[in-house]
Amino acid sequence: MAKIWSKRFDNTLNPFIEKFNASIGFDRKLILEDLDCSIAHAKMLGKTKVLSSSETLQIINGLETIKSEYLEGKFFPSPPSEDIHYCIEEKLISLIGEIGKKLHTGRSRNDQVGTDLRLWLRKEIDNLVILLTDLQKSLLHLAKANIYTLIPGYTHMQRAQPLSLAHHLLAYLEMFQRDHERFKEVRSRVNTSPLGSAALAGTKIKIDRNFTAAELGFEKIYKNSIDAVSDRDFCIEFVSASALAMSHLSKISEEIILWVTDEFSFAKLTDRCATGSSLMPQKKNPDVPELIRGKTGRVYGHLQALLTMVKGVPLAYNKDFQEDKEPIFDTAETLSSCIKAMTILINEGIEFNIENLSRSVENDFSNATDLADYLVNKKVPFRTAYNVVGEIVKYCLEREILFKDLKINEIKKFHPKFNEDVFLDLDPLNVVKSRTSEGGTAFIQVKKEINNWEKKLLL
Numbered sequence: 001m002a003k004i005w006s007k008r009f010d011n012t013l014n015p016f017i018e019k020f021n022a023s024i025g026f027d028r029k030l031i032l033e034d035l036d037c038s039i040a041h042a043k044m045l046g047k048t049k050v051l052s053s054s055e056t057l058q059i060i061n062g063l064e065t066i067k068s069e070y071l072e073g074k075f076f077p078s079p080p081s082e083d084i085h086y087c088i089e090e091k092l093i094s095l096i097g098e099i100g101k102k103l104h105t106g107r108s109r110n111d112q113v114g115t116d117l118r119l120w121l122r123k124e125i126d127n128l129v130i131l132l133t134d135l136q137k138s139l140l141h142l143a144k145a146n147i148y149t150l151i152p153g154y155t156h157m158q159r160a161q162p163l164s165l166a167h168h169l170l171a172y173l174e175m176f177q178r179d180h181e182r183f184k185e186v187r188s189r190v191n192t193s194p195l196g197s198a199a200l201a202g203t204k205i206k207i208d209r210n211f212t213a214a215e216l217g218f219e220k221i222y223k224n225s226i227d228a229v230s231d232r233d234f235c236i237e238f239v240s241a242s243a244l245a246m247s248h249l250s251k252i253s254e255e256i257i258l259w260v261t262d263e264f265s266f267a268k269l270t271d272r273c274a275t276g277s278s279l280m281p282q283k284k285n286p287d288v289p290e291l292i293r294g295k296t297g298r299v300y301g302h303l304q305a306l307l308t309m310v311k312g313v314p315l316a317y318n319k320d321f322q323e324d325k326e327p328i329f330d331t332a333e334t335l336s337s338c339i340k341a342m343t344i345l346i347n348e349g350i351e352f353n354i355e356n357l358s359r360s361v362e363n364d365f366s367n368a369t370d371l372a373d374y375l376v377n378k379k380v381p382f383r384t385a386y387n388v389v390g391e392i393v394k395y396c397l398e399r400e401i402l403f404k405d406l407k408i409n410e411i412k413k414f415h416p417k418f419n420e421d422v423f424l425d426l427d428p429l430n431v432v433k434s435r436t437s438e439g440g441t442a443f444i445q446v447k448k449e450i451n452n453w454e455k456k457l458l459l
């Protein structure tokens, strides 16, 4: 097939270079967006009388036919078309003849591809926000059922202080809420129309950029035609927000992987989300969280690829930008499948081992801060109390006992202000209950947060 631009050339393209140059293999994903963009453009050319109403109608009908043929599986964009934009134009000309050649009046593939990409991304962001909300609802549900379930809290992967499991899960709700909000912010910049900037300088053809923007649901238009066709910030912002969301998914994945080990035994995997080993019959592997953790690297890689793609690229459009698509497509696909998988894992893939969890908070020194705070309440300076408790920990470790095993006269030797009631403060349930500061793990704070989330997520 002769290239659209072949009249300018004497020779044909080297076949390898032809393939090397082509993007049809991946940008066909943009077919519906490209069709919508072209329909809006044609309507606008009709409105400004650049096209007659009969020409406009024929072009729009032709584009609608391509859309239905595609949706019915009768048309599939493929080589030798170079990219989705040429592919649709060529198909239109083959369907309606000469009039089809008028579609590209007053635009360039540069503003066209930017428009398609933004339309596609906007749709993907809306989908991701819905998926994130579903995940948040699942976590909220699990949190609500586990307000009084205690779990050891860690810093440096060392037992620190006991927590309400709900509080621990709500921490992830917060992270996913920030992801949610980041996507909404990215969306507002994605939702800006570059259409009508043409190749880079605008056009002398009578166009109406606000009309096409409104037709396509864009909130605003780019103010500078050169910037409009050169901007790929929005792609980077999207992948950056996705990379952070993946980091949160990877974090919770890692925790689940640890929780289901024999060593932790805080939870177990149900048969719905675990797989067996080909060799070791006793095994149940946490493939789902491992895959999510593993896939995080792909998205980080895409972010690096895009940042490098734009580095040092002069104004305006450069073919480097053709490389923007695959990272974005794969990021959206990877992130949405990971959110879905995590939601299923939370809903039906994991069961907490409540007994083991409560046993684990009974058998450590994670109430040491409370022992110090007991003295602080009796006006002992914190640093003094801290040192007293340090000595008590050492004493207990040497005897392989816990605070609760100490006799009252034994503990009094460390500080005279200790009384019998200290043992009440050491009970893990009371430890958690007492952390009543705003945002703390106390049950009343956790319940308040659950209420807020229920309102926010409209359950």
Ligand code: ARG
Binding pocket: 023, 027, 083, 109, 110, 113, 317, 319, 321, 322, 323
């Ligand atoms: N396939 C190209 C891309 O993805 C479309 C834009 C081509 N523009 C150009 N001036 N060669 O970026």
